[in-house]
Amino acid sequence: MSALEINKVFKDYGKVRVLKDINISIDSGEFLILVGPSGCGKSTLMNAIAGLDDITAGEIRIGGDDVTHRSPKDRDIAMVFQSYALYPSMSVRENIAFGLEMRKVAKTERDQEVERVAKMLQIEHLLDRKPAQLSGGQRQRVAMGRALARKPKIYLFDEPLSNLDAKLRVEMRTEIKKLHQRLGTTIVYVTHDQIEAMTLADRIAVMKDGVVLQLDSPQNIYDNPVNMFVAGFMGSPAMNFIKAPLVKLDQGYGVSLTNQAGDTYALPVPQAKQGSLDGWLNKEVILGLRPEQITHVMPHRQSEPFCHTLPCRVEVAEPTGADTLIEIFFNGQEVDARIEPRSQAPVGQVMELMLDMSKAVLFNPETQDRLA
Incomplete structure (x- = not known):
C-alpha cells in the first residue's frame, strides 16, 4: 500500500488552472521532493496534500484512506513551515508538546516524547528558552521537533531551510538526511533548491506551470532529463x-x-x-x-x-x-x-x-x- 497517492489532481483559482492532472504515488518511508521555480505549483500541491487548500478535481489518499475532503487535523500529517510558526509566548518544551496536548495525550507521555525528540535533535539544553532567544537553525530544529513528536503517517516540509544562511542550510540539510535514515519516515518536501533536491530525495518530481514534467530518482533525472527545462534546472552549473x-x-x-x-x-x-x-x-x-x-x-x-x-x-x-x-x-x-x-x-x-x-x-x- 502506498503511503501517499495523488490521482488526477487539478486545482483552479477562478479561471487560472495552477495544478494540471497531477499523478504521484510514493511508498512508506520514501523521501519525495517537489522541486521547481517560483509559481510552478509545488506549494499549492503541498497545501492540497495537507488539506490547507481544497482541490478542484481528483483524489488524495494517505495510507490507503481517501482524505480528499478531510480537514488537516484528520489527515494524520505533520507540517514544518518555512516560517517555523512557533508560538512566541511558549517555551521550546511547550512548543514541542503543544500538538500532543491538543490530542489529549497524557502529561507523562508528553514529557517522555519531548525528551526523546529533544535528544534526537540535540536541543535538550534549549527546552526552557523562548523562540526569541534562539538562532534560526535552533528554531528550525524546534519546528522539526514539534512535527516529530506527532508520529504521523506523513511529514510535510515546505521550504524549511530557505530562511537560513548558506552554511547553516548545508548543516540542516545533513541533519534532515540523517533523521530520515534513522527514522525511515515518509516525507514530502518542497524546495526550489535543486542541490537540496539532489542530496535529500529518493525521488524528485520536477514541476513547471502546474505540471509534473518528470518523476524519477535524482540520478536518472540528472542523467536522463525528459526535456531541456529539466536538464537546465537540475545541476549547477547548468547543462x-x-x-x-x-x-x-x-x-x-x-x-x-x-x-x-x-x-x-x-x-x-x-x-x-x-x-x-x-x-x-x-x-x-x-x-x-x-x-x-x-x-x-x-x-x-x-x-x-x-x-x-x-x-x-x-x-x-x-x-x-x-x-x-x-x-x-x-x-x-x-x-x-x-x-x-x-x-x-x-x-x-x-x-x-x-x-x-x-x-x-x-x-x-x-x-x-x-x-x-
Whole structure:
C-alpha cells in the first residue's frame, strides 16, 4: 500500500488552472521532493496534500484512506513551515508538546516524547528558552521537533531551510538526511533548491506551470532529463545547450562541433541514445553536455570510445578551490567546462580538453523535448 497517492489532481483559482492532472504515488518511508521555480505549483500541491487548500478535481489518499475532503487535523500529517510558526509566548518544551496536548495525550507521555525528540535533535539544553532567544537553525530544529513528536503517517516540509544562511542550510540539510535514515519516515518536501533536491530525495518530481514534467530518482533525472527545462534546472552549473548539426558517421550519428579556431570535429553519440534520428540528419539539434563532461585530458580515459580530445581557447576562468570552471566556445556559443585547477591554461591560451559523449543528450530545438 502506498503511503501517499495523488490521482488526477487539478486545482483552479477562478479561471487560472495552477495544478494540471497531477499523478504521484510514493511508498512508506520514501523521501519525495517537489522541486521547481517560483509559481510552478509545488506549494499549492503541498497545501492540497495537507488539506490547507481544497482541490478542484481528483483524489488524495494517505495510507490507503481517501482524505480528499478531510480537514488537516484528520489527515494524520505533520507540517514544518518555512516560517517555523512557533508560538512566541511558549517555551521550546511547550512548543514541542503543544500538538500532543491538543490530542489529549497524557502529561507523562508528553514529557517522555519531548525528551526523546529533544535528544534526537540535540536541543535538550534549549527546552526552557523562548523562540526569541534562539538562532534560526535552533528554531528550525524546534519546528522539526514539534512535527516529530506527532508520529504521523506523513511529514510535510515546505521550504524549511530557505530562511537560513548558506552554511547553516548545508548543516540542516545533513541533519534532515540523517533523521530520515534513522527514522525511515515518509516525507514530502518542497524546495526550489535543486542541490537540496539532489542530496535529500529518493525521488524528485520536477514541476513547471502546474505540471509534473518528470518523476524519477535524482540520478536518472540528472542523467536522463525528459526535456531541456529539466536538464537546465537540475545541476549547477547548468547543462550546456549547444546548437549543432546532426551528421552521419560510418556507424550511426554524430554532432558537428567547431572551436574558436574554426576547426570542425564530428563526435559520435552512443547507439543506445540515437533513437529515431533519421529525420534529423543534416538538421540542427540541441546537444546537451554537462560541464563535468568537458574536462582536462585524463590519459587513462583517452582510449574510451566516446572520449574525444579537442583544442579550445580558454576565455574565462573561475576557480572554486576543488575545481575550476572555464568558459570556451563551440559553434559560436558559450560553453562551461569543469577542470582540475592545476591543469588550467592561462586565459586566452589554447588547452586540450576531453569531451565525454557517453552521456550526451540531444533535444528537439522546437519543442525542447528529448530526442536521444
